[in-house]
Amino acid sequence: MILEINPEHPQPHQISRVADSLKNGGVIAYPTDTTYGIGCSIFCKKSIEQIYQMKLRDKRKPFSVICSSLSEISQYARVSNSAFKIIKRYVPGPYTFVFEATREVPDLLLTRQKTVGIRIPDNRICLALVTALGNPIITTSANISGEEPVGDPRIISDTFGNRLDYIIDGGVLPTDVSSVVSLIGSVPEVLRVGLGDVEWCGK
16 A cells, blocks of 8 residues: 655654554555665564565575664664764764664574664654654665665555555655665774765774
């Protein structure tokens, strides 16, 4: 179902409607500050498995997660003082930061090194959803693995159809990706160059 939500002023009743679906294992497509993502609650194992199947994604490639605030990040990641200063400066924004995970992160979302990628996108719709849900959602681009990202909710509907409980229409978006930066070591390490500026890394 395609559901239009105002990107500047998300309607609370629409946000609650989608959050209730997520609480009950729903899988959705939603806008971020880069492009559209597909997600579900991080605590719904069956839904996470469903997204792997939908995207034809290798299960050795864990999904990143979206948090709603810096305090929520600290629940799911081990954040040093220096890393906290960095994320405080650059979020919300088009970055995925990699940290050592805490025990709160489900095993399905961990790398072999027990790390997790975390985002706080600069998008009012997805932040409102995570806040209403009360815990993070997973995030992965709304496309079949290996294909180009999709920024049009109608194309997402054509691709995934009724396998999604909701497709949130926040307008047609670019098809950018986030920059991925590891904050595990003492110096930030760029793992992928995307929309966010990474010239500050290593300085």
